[in-house]
Amino acid sequence: MVENRPFLTVITHIVLVLGVAMIALPIWITFVAASHDEIRMLQAPIPLMPGSHFADNLKQTLFGAGLSGDQTPVWRMLLNSLAMALMISVGKIAISIISAFAIVYFKFPFRMGFFWMIFITLMLPVEVRILPTFEVVANLGLLNSYWGLSIPLIASATATFMFRQVFLTIPDEMLESARIDGAGPMRFFWDILLPLSRTNIAALFVILFIYGWNQYLWPLLITTDTDMTTIVMSIKQMLESAEQSPQWNVIMMTALLAMLPPILVVIGMQKLFVQGLTETDK
Amino acid sequence: MAEIKFENLTKSYGATDVLHHVEGEITDGEFIVIVGPSGCGKSTLLRMVAGLEAVSSGQISISNKVVNDLEPADRDIAMVFQNYALYPHMTVRDNMAYGLKIRKIPKDEINRRVEEAADILEIRDYLDRRPRQLSGGQRQRVAMGRAIVREPSVFLFDEPLSNLDAKLRVQMRLEIRKLQKRLGVTSIYVTHDQVEAMTLGDRLMVLNGGYVEQFGTPIELYQRPASLFVAGFIGSPSMNFLPAQVTNGKAVLESGAQLQTSAKTSGGVILGIRPEHLVLDEKGQIKVEVDLLEQLGSNTLVHGRLEGTQSPIVVSLDGIQTIDAGVVLSFDAPPLALHLFDTVTEKRIE
Numbered sequence: 001m002v003e004n005r006p007f008l009t010v011i012t013h014i015v016l017v018l019g020v021a022m023i024a025l026p027i028w029i030t031f032v033a034a035s036h037d038e039i040r041m042l043q044a045p046i047p048l049m050p051g052s053h054f055a056d057n058l059k060q061t062l063f064g065a066g067l068s069g070d071q072t073p074v075w076r077m078l079l080n081s082l083a084m085a086l087m088i089s090v091g092k093i094a095i096s097i098i099s100a101f102a103i104v105y106f107k108f109p110f111r112m113g114f115f116w117m118i119f120i121t122l123m124l125p126v127e128v129r130i131l132p133t134f135e136v137v138a139n140l141g142l143l144n145s146y147w148g149l150s151i152p153l154i155a156s157a158t159a160t161f162m163f164r165q166v167f168l169t170i171p172d173e174m175l176e177s178a179r180i181d182g183a184g185p186m187r188f189f190w191d192i193l194l195p196l197s198r199t200n201i202a203a204l205f206v207i208l209f210i211y212g213w214n215q216y217l218w219p220l221l222i223t224t225d226t227d228m229t230t231i232v233m234s235i236k237q238m239l240e241s242a243e244q245s246p247q248w249n250v251i252m253m254t255a256l257l258a259m260l261p262p263i264l265v266v267i268g269m270q271k272l273f274v275q276g277l278t279e280t281d282k
Numbered sequence: 283m284a285e286i287k288f289e290n291l292t293k294s295y296g297a298t299d300v301l302h303h304v305e306g307e308i309t310d311g312e313f314i315v316i317v318g319p320s321g322c323g324k325s326t327l328l329r330m331v332a333g334l335e336a337v338s339s340g341q342i343s344i345s346n347k348v349v350n351d352l353e354p355a356d357r358d359i360a361m362v363f364q365n366y367a368l369y370p371h372m373t374v375r376d377n378m379a380y381g382l383k384i385r386k387i388p389k390d391e392i393n394r395r396v397e398e399a400a401d402i403l404e405i406r407d408y409l410d411r412r413p414r415q416l417s418g419g420q421r422q423r424v425a426m427g428r429a430i431v432r433e434p435s436v437f438l439f440d441e442p443l444s445n446l447d448a449k450l451r452v453q454m455r456l457e458i459r460k461l462q463k464r465l466g467v468t469s470i471y472v473t474h475d476q477v478e479a480m481t482l483g484d485r486l487m488v489l490n491g492g493y494v495e496q497f498g499t500p501i502e503l504y505q506r507p508a509s510l511f512v513a514g515f516i517g518s519p520s521m522n523f524l525p526a527q528v529t530n531g532k533a534v535l536e537s538g539a540q541l542q543t544s545a546k547t548s549g550g551v552i553l554g555i556r557p558e559h560l561v562l563d564e565k566g567q568i569k570v571e572v573d574l575l576e577q578l579g580s581n582t583l584v585h586g587r588l589e590g591t592q593s594p595i596v597v598s599l600d601g602i603q604t605i606d607a608g609v610v611l612s613f614d615a616p617p618l619a620l621h622l623f624d625t626v627t628e629k630r631i632e
Contacts (some may be wrong), residue, residue: 171368176334181381182355191380195371 027259033191033252034058041248042228043093053249060148061253074254077231080149081213082261087150088212089205090175097197100163101189105175117166122157126218144225153211153218159204166200202269210262231258284358284435284468285310287473293326293492300326301492311466315461317485317515319472322489328472331376331437333360344436355384361438362446367420368413368428375402375409377608378428392431399430402461419450426458430465434570437462437469443478444591449491455481456532458510476516480504488512492509506621510628512524513554521621522595526553533620536591539567540617545622547631552623557583557598559619566614572605584611 029048033041036051061074074139082266102108103115126133142148170193178188186209219230229237235258266273286308293301301323316324329335331342333354341348349357359379368377375396382392383609391509400406403423412419439458443451445516459482462469473479479486480500488495488503488511489604496508500516507513526533527543528548533541535553545551558581560568569589576583582603588595589610599612605611623632 170367171367173363173365174369175363176332176354177367177369178380179334180332180354180359180361181378182384187384192369192371198371260366 010135029224030252030255032257033123036249038249040245042245045048057249057253061250061257072226072229072234074231074234076227077229077234078257080146080228081230081232081258083146083207084215084219085145085212085261088153088215089208091150091154092156093209095154096157096159097194097201099160100167101193103160104164104167105185105188114237117158117240117254118157118160120157121155122161125156126153129218143222146229148222149215149219149228150212153215159208162200162204163197166197170196180215199272199276202272203274206265206269206273211267213258213262216278219225226279284379284553285340286344286436286468286470287343288461289343290329291327291333292338293323293330294338301330304494306487306497308468308470310393311468313462313469313471313484314480314487315471315473315479315485316487316489317476317479318489318495319476319515323492324472324474324489326518326582327449327489327518328438328440328482331357331470332359333357333437345592349408357436358434359436359438360432360434361440362429363424364441366413366425366442366445368421368424368509370413372425373410373412373469374405374416377413377424377596378431381426381428381432395431395433396427399427402429402430402464416447419454422446422454426461430461435468437467439469439471440472443473444475451478458482470602474573480516486516490515490516505607506630507554508630510552510554510623513623513630517556519557519596519598521554524540524555524588524593524624525625526551526622533622535588537566537588538590539569539588541567541620542617543620544617545620545631546607547622549630550625552625552628554621554623555615555619560597560613560615562599562611563614564612566612568595568615570597570611570613572607572609572611574607575603577602586611605610620627 008223012239021099029046032047032050035054036047037056039045040051041257063075064074092110099118103111103118132158137143137148139150140148142151175188183191200258214232215230215271216236219228223229223233224262231254235251239246288304288306291301291304292299304327306542309338316327318324326335330337331344333352334350335472337350344357345360367378377617378396379392382395387395392571396409397406398607400409403426405420405423405427408416408420408424413424416424422445425442440459443454446454448487455478458471471482473482483500485497485499486503487497490511496503496512498508503512503516507516507521512525514523524535526535526547528534528543528551530545533543533545533551533553535541541553555568570584570586572584572586572587573590576585579602581601582599583606584599584603586595586597597611623629624631
């Protein structure tokens with residue numbers, strides 16, 4: 001649409017600029033706060049221009065004890081979060097693509113029953129089933145482990161449902177043609193289905209990685225060992241240290257570091273991500 | 283190289299029968315076209331030969347071996363699909379080579395076969411492209427190439443030309459025919475297009491509602507259609523059908539016209555005459571009141587009604603003709619051009 005109304009242009013730009021400011025300003029303040037020393041951050045008013053302590057803060061946050069000395073270094077938390085996010089996204093994709101394959105391409109008794117059972121779990125996110133799930137994980141002895149962090153979050157229907165829809169768009173002739181070519185079910189899966197779902201896998205990976213990375217409640221519940229703390233949890237904990245005033249420079253640096261990996265994943269997989277969400281032609 | 287045999291072949295989905303007692307033998311190297319309107323079961327029959335549909339009862343044998351329970355890959359067939367079913371993520375070369383790779387054929391042999399097929403089909407320049415970068419006709423060739431490299435004993439074609447434009451369809455039709463002659467591979471080809479069927483097939487199997495109406499050469503079907511359905515389906519424009527009474531070797535039409543016939547029957551029949559077999563003749567018995575003309579250049583189709591009745595009738599006249607609506611023309615038809623069909627069974631009466 002091409003419109004030439006200056007007044008409208010001004011209004012739309014104001015709205016856009018306000019929108020950008022609402023998103024960008026907190027991030028800017030985070031960045032600024034992460035570049036000043038502790039003392040400056042406790043004085044009013046808060047600075048709006050970057051200071052000169054960015055490198056020191058980075059070093060202190062990543063490797064030094066973040067806060068009062070008995071805290072886990074942030075690199076360890078980053079590693080925990082990364083492990084959890086990767087295990088959740090890879091695990092979810094692996095399990096759901098296989099179950100979608102079974103549901104779409106094989107005839108077995110109660111096939112639709114199983115599909116609906118999986119589908120119904122959509123209504124049971126972690127928050128709803130958190131107590132029984134905790135009980136199960138505790139009984140399995142998975143508290144304070146990567147498995148405990150990730151497995152309960154792997155089981156979910158969204159991805160299965162999505163892969164089912166993707167597979168249903170692949171014409172039947174593709175399977176028939178592969179059968180005539182002599183490809184068995186697993187061969188068909190590896191050679192045809194997986195490559196054809198490549199972009200969908202990528203899109204799902206981005207979504208799931210961010211989902212896993214941002215988990216807060218579940219890790220909070222099942223990790224007591226500070227070695228297993230994830231970075232999202234730790235930000236909250238840093239604010240709550242009772243004995244002293246919060247070290248804003250370190251907290252903000254941690255927040256910056258926590259934002260980084262999801263951004264990198266999105267940027268790195270942007271092209272595939274968009275293709276995966278929009279491409280319909282198989 | 284293979285013969286194919288259908289014995290009392292039946293297919294049903296639940297209580298619905300879609301194919302009834304199909305019988306037929308296909309000799310080695312023959313090109314068979316299965317033709318019929320949509321929903322007649324022709325694709326189902328082909329897919330049963332391919333092994334993509336289970337046989338409900340009866341037998342299919344290829345080279346004297348019953349294949350009912352064999353996997354598609356073990357039947358020594360290759361199939362060309364209507365939508366080509368090329369693997370979109372593979373290059374043309376990989377598409378053609380995929381089946382051979384699974385069969386663990388040595389690499390240099392695969393390359394040799396792919397390149398040979400590419401030369402036959404003139405697609406050598408596209409070998410490293412993806413299907414989506416090709417036009418419809420090129421994809422069609424790749425689909426055929428994929429069938430050829432397998433060196434199967436039977437080719438199966440499922441309406442392979444119906445996604446192409448009219449001109450390309452005629453061209454590919456000829457190429458498929460030439461290719462099949464050259465390779466001498468037994469082929470079954472499914473189409474709903476009777477012209478395609480007539481030009482391609484050594485023999486045609488006409489299916490209607492799951493029954494084989496007739497199985498014969500194109501000329502047999504044209505000259506001696508076994509049923510009303512075949513008579514109406516084969517030939518363009520299609521045959522005229524007029525109700526008639528037969529007495530003493532004469533067929534009497536509604537208009538009172540009397541035509542000599544050699545058929546030994548009497549009573550009510552359906553009389554069939556092809557539009558191109560009606561001959562202008564001033565003394566002719568068949569009088570047609572002209573409604574409108576279709577000028578096709580090489581011939582003119584005259585649409586009209588049998589005089590004094592509402593029965594529509596089409597006549598094909600040579601060349602360009604100009605006739606006004608309302609004019610009554612007289613035609614004669616030689617006894618051999620008359621086809622008589624039973625009014626109840628719709629079968630041909632000799």
